[in-house]
Amino acid sequence: MDNNTGINKNNDIFDLNKLLKKYLNHWYLFAISIVVCSLIAYLYTRITPPIYQINANILIKQDDKSSGSGLQSAMLKNFSFGSMLGGGGEVNDELYVLSSHTVIKEAIEELGLNKKYILKKNFLNKKDVYKNSPLDILTDRNIADTLKVGILFKIRIKKDGNIKVKATKGFETIASTEAKELPCSINTPYGTFVITKTPLYKNGQPLSMNIYFSGYSATAEIMNRKLDISITNKKANLISLSIRDIEIERGKDLLNKLITIYNQKGIEEKNLEATNTAKFIDERIALISKELSDAESLVEKYKKENNLTDISTEAKIILEQNGDFKAKLIEAETQYKIIDLIERFLQDPQNKYSQIPFATGLSDKASTEALQGYNELLLQRMRLMQTAKETSPAVVILNQQIDATRKNVDMTVKNLKSSILIGLNDLKEQENKFMARIKGMPTQEREFLDIKRQQVIKEELYIFLLQKKEENALALAITTPKGQIVDSAYNLYKPVSKSNLSILLIGFFVGLILPIFYFYLKELLRNKFSTKDELERITNIPILGEICQSHSKQNIVVKDGENSSISELFRLIRTNIQFILKGKEEKVVLVTSSVSGEGKSFISSNFAASLALLGKKVVLVGMDIRNPRLGEYLNINSKYGLTNYLSEGVTDYNEIIIHDAVRKNMDVIIAGPIPPNPSELLLSDRVDLLFADLRKDYDYIIIDSAPIGMVSDTFSLARISDATIYVCRANYTSRDNIRYVNQIIAENRLNKVSLVINGTNAKQGYGYGYGQNNA
Structure with a gap:
C-alpha cells in the first residue's frame, strides 16, 4: 500500500446530503433555537415601543449689507470703493x-x-x-x-x-x-x-x-x-x-x-453689534461735528477778512472745469480720513476687543481679508465669553490669537494709509501744477477753495454718520431672528423602527441560523475527529478498520464462537492486514499510538487473539519498557520479561515466553522490570537476535510498543517490523497527532503504516462495509 501523505482529492467536495442529514439528526436544536429566538423577538416587540422620526426646517436669512448691521459695507459703497467687502454669516x-x-x-x-x-x-x-x-x-x-x-x-x-x-x-x-x-x-x-x-x-x-x-x-x-x-x-x-x-x-x-x-442668541448677537456700532457712531459724530463747525467758522472768517460776498458764483467756472479732478482729490482725502479713523480706533486701548465698525475701500485683497478675519475672531470671542470665563484656556488662547491678528491689522492699516497718502500727495502736486496754470485767479479764490474743500469733506462725513445712526437705531428697534421657521417640529405618521412582523421574521431566521453557526463554530474549534469520514479528510493513511466501544468488563473480547459486533470488527482488521503483509516472511506487526489512553494494548491483544483463532501461532511482545502495562492488562505474572533477556539476565528467550497465556496458540512476552537505559536496550543486537528466533517459531509477531508522541523508542523498532498499526481514538486523538503521523510517514520513519480507529459507533454486519453506522 502507498503510505504517501497528502490531502485526499475528495476531501474538499461539499456533501450536501450528508450535511442535511447531520442537521436533521439534530432537528431538536433547530426547533429549540427557533422557538427561543421567536419568543425573544416577540418579547422585544412587547417591551420596545415604536420609534418615530421628528423633523423641523428653518431658513437662514442673510444679513442685509446695506443695513445698519452692514455699516462697513454701506459706508464703503457710499464712497464707491467698498464692493470688495462682504457681510453676513455663511449657512455652514x-x-x-x-x-x-x-x-x-x-x-x-x-x-x-x-x-x-x-x-x-x-x-x-x-x-x-x-x-x-x-x-x-x-x-x-x-x-x-x-x-x-x-x-x-x-x-x-x-x-x-x-x-x-x-x-x-x-x-x-x-x-x-x-x-x-x-x-x-x-x-x-x-x-x-x-x-x-x-x-x-x-x-x-x-x-x-x-x-x-x-x-x-x-x-x-x-x-x-x-x-x-x-x-x-x-x-x-x-x-x-x-x-x-x-x-x-x-x-x-x-x-x-x-x-x-x-434665534435668541442670534438676536442677542445682533443687538450687541448694533449697540457697539451706535456707541462708535455717536463718538464719531461728536468729533466730526466739531471739525465741521471749525471748518465753517474758518470759511466765515475768511469771507469777512477778505470782504468776499458770493465766492460760490465766482468759483463756479473753476469748479466746472476741474470738477472731475477735485472729485478724485476729495475721494482720496475721504479714504485717507476713514483709514485714519480706523487706525485711531485700533490704537485706543478701550477698543481692544471691540469690532471695527467700518473698514476702508481696500483695493488690496489681503488687507480686506485681514480686517474681516479680525472682526470674525472678535465675534468668536464674544460668543465664547457668554459661556466661559476670562481665565478659560480657550479664551486665553483666543486672546493671544486676537492680539497677534491686531498687530497684523494695525500694520496693514498703516501700510494702506501710507499708500493712500502717497496717492493724495501726488494729487495735490498735480493740483499745484493746475493752479499754476490759472495764474489769473486771485489768491483769495484759491485759498477759499482749499478751505471749502475741507468743509465739504467734513459735511459729507457728518451727513453719512447721521444717516447710519438712524439706520442702526432702526435695526436695533426691529431685530428679527436669523432662522425663519419653515416647518415647526412635526412627526412622520409611520414609525421608522421595524414592524412587529419584521422582527418576528428576523427572530425566526436567527433561530434557524444559530444552530448552523453553532455546528460550524464547533467544527472550526474542535481539534479532534469523531468519525472515519472526518479522519479521511486530514490523512491519506489506509484505514484497516474501526473498533466500536466495548461494554464488556473483560479486556479480551475476541473468543471462539463470539459473533458480537466488536469481534467481527477485529476479524475484519485481521482480514485486511493480509493485504498489507506480503508473503510468509512478513510477519512482524508493530502496534503503536500517539499518546496513552488510545487503546493500543486493547487493540494489540485482541488483534493477536483474532489471529490465534485461525490456528496460527502468535506471540504478543510487550515492548513499552518505560511504562510496562501489558502484563497487568492481561493479568499475567511472570518472573522474567523482555528486559531480562535484553540485559542478558536471561540467555534463553524461551524462559521469557508465557505459552498459551490468553488462549491456545497465543503466547505472550511481557516487558519485564523497568530498566535504567531503555533506549540503549531497544537498540541492542539482542533485539535483532530475539526477533530472528521468533520469526522461525511463530506465524505472527505482534509488538505492543510505546506511544510515539511521548517517547522515541518505537522508531528504533522499525528495523525489525514489517508493518505498523497506528491506533487512534475517536473524540480523543487530536488532529495535530494525525498530522504528526502524516509527517512521520513522509519521512519514512515507520514501515507500512495503517490506521485503526478505536472507540467509534461502528456496527459490523456481514462483509466489509455492510451494517456500518458512522453517525
Whole structure:
C-alpha cells in the first residue's frame, strides 16, 4: 500500500446530503433555537415601543449689507470703493452654531431632558411618561451641571404609603432609603436628591417607577449623537433638523427649543453689534461735528477778512472745469480720513476687543481679508465669553490669537494709509501744477477753495454718520431672528423602527441560523475527529478498520464462537492486514499510538487473539519498557520479561515466553522490570537476535510498543517490523497527532503504516462495509 501523505482529492467536495442529514439528526436544536429566538423577538416587540422620526426646517436669512448691521459695507459703497467687502454669516457657520454643545446643553437644561421617567406596571409593560410623570426628582443645579455619571433611582411605593428608594450606578448600589411620605431625600456620593410628587400622583395607589438622572453635558453628548442637523440643499439656505425618539412630544419640544435658543442668541448677537456700532457712531459724530463747525467758522472768517460776498458764483467756472479732478482729490482725502479713523480706533486701548465698525475701500485683497478675519475672531470671542470665563484656556488662547491678528491689522492699516497718502500727495502736486496754470485767479479764490474743500469733506462725513445712526437705531428697534421657521417640529405618521412582523421574521431566521453557526463554530474549534469520514479528510493513511466501544468488563473480547459486533470488527482488521503483509516472511506487526489512553494494548491483544483463532501461532511482545502495562492488562505474572533477556539476565528467550497465556496458540512476552537505559536496550543486537528466533517459531509477531508522541523508542523498532498499526481514538486523538503521523510517514520513519480507529459507533454486519453506522 502507498503510505504517501497528502490531502485526499475528495476531501474538499461539499456533501450536501450528508450535511442535511447531520442537521436533521439534530432537528431538536433547530426547533429549540427557533422557538427561543421567536419568543425573544416577540418579547422585544412587547417591551420596545415604536420609534418615530421628528423633523423641523428653518431658513437662514442673510444679513442685509446695506443695513445698519452692514455699516462697513454701506459706508464703503457710499464712497464707491467698498464692493470688495462682504457681510453676513455663511449657512455652514450657522449650522455649526445650531448643533453646538452649548445650544443643545441649554435646551436640555430648559426642558429637563436630563431626567427620564419610566413607569413600570409589569415586566412587559414599561412606559416612558414624559410630562406625565406622577413623581419628579430635584437637586441642586450645580450637581446636574457637573455630574459625569448616570444614576438610576428605583422607586417603589406600596399601598400603605411605605416608600423605598434605591440609587444605582451601573450594577453598583450607591444609596438607598425608606420613607413614609413624599417628598423624601436620598443622599448619594454625588449629592442629595429629593423625590417629590406631581399633580398626577394618586395617593393610596402602589407605584413602581424608575427615574434616570444624568448631567446636562452628558445628556447633551447623547442628544448630539441622536440629532441630525444638516443642509438639505447646498444651493439653498435651508437647515433641516431631525431626531428619532419613542416619545413624539419630547422630540418636538427639543427641536423647537433648539430653534428658539438659536434665534435668541442670534438676536442677542445682533443687538450687541448694533449697540457697539451706535456707541462708535455717536463718538464719531461728536468729533466730526466739531471739525465741521471749525471748518465753517474758518470759511466765515475768511469771507469777512477778505470782504468776499458770493465766492460760490465766482468759483463756479473753476469748479466746472476741474470738477472731475477735485472729485478724485476729495475721494482720496475721504479714504485717507476713514483709514485714519480706523487706525485711531485700533490704537485706543478701550477698543481692544471691540469690532471695527467700518473698514476702508481696500483695493488690496489681503488687507480686506485681514480686517474681516479680525472682526470674525472678535465675534468668536464674544460668543465664547457668554459661556466661559476670562481665565478659560480657550479664551486665553483666543486672546493671544486676537492680539497677534491686531498687530497684523494695525500694520496693514498703516501700510494702506501710507499708500493712500502717497496717492493724495501726488494729487495735490498735480493740483499745484493746475493752479499754476490759472495764474489769473486771485489768491483769495484759491485759498477759499482749499478751505471749502475741507468743509465739504467734513459735511459729507457728518451727513453719512447721521444717516447710519438712524439706520442702526432702526435695526436695533426691529431685530428679527436669523432662522425663519419653515416647518415647526412635526412627526412622520409611520414609525421608522421595524414592524412587529419584521422582527418576528428576523427572530425566526436567527433561530434557524444559530444552530448552523453553532455546528460550524464547533467544527472550526474542535481539534479532534469523531468519525472515519472526518479522519479521511486530514490523512491519506489506509484505514484497516474501526473498533466500536466495548461494554464488556473483560479486556479480551475476541473468543471462539463470539459473533458480537466488536469481534467481527477485529476479524475484519485481521482480514485486511493480509493485504498489507506480503508473503510468509512478513510477519512482524508493530502496534503503536500517539499518546496513552488510545487503546493500543486493547487493540494489540485482541488483534493477536483474532489471529490465534485461525490456528496460527502468535506471540504478543510487550515492548513499552518505560511504562510496562501489558502484563497487568492481561493479568499475567511472570518472573522474567523482555528486559531480562535484553540485559542478558536471561540467555534463553524461551524462559521469557508465557505459552498459551490468553488462549491456545497465543503466547505472550511481557516487558519485564523497568530498566535504567531503555533506549540503549531497544537498540541492542539482542533485539535483532530475539526477533530472528521468533520469526522461525511463530506465524505472527505482534509488538505492543510505546506511544510515539511521548517517547522515541518505537522508531528504533522499525528495523525489525514489517508493518505498523497506528491506533487512534475517536473524540480523543487530536488532529495535530494525525498530522504528526502524516509527517512521520513522509519521512519514512515507520514501515507500512495503517490506521485503526478505536472507540467509534461502528456496527459490523456481514462483509466489509455492510451494517456500518458512522453517525
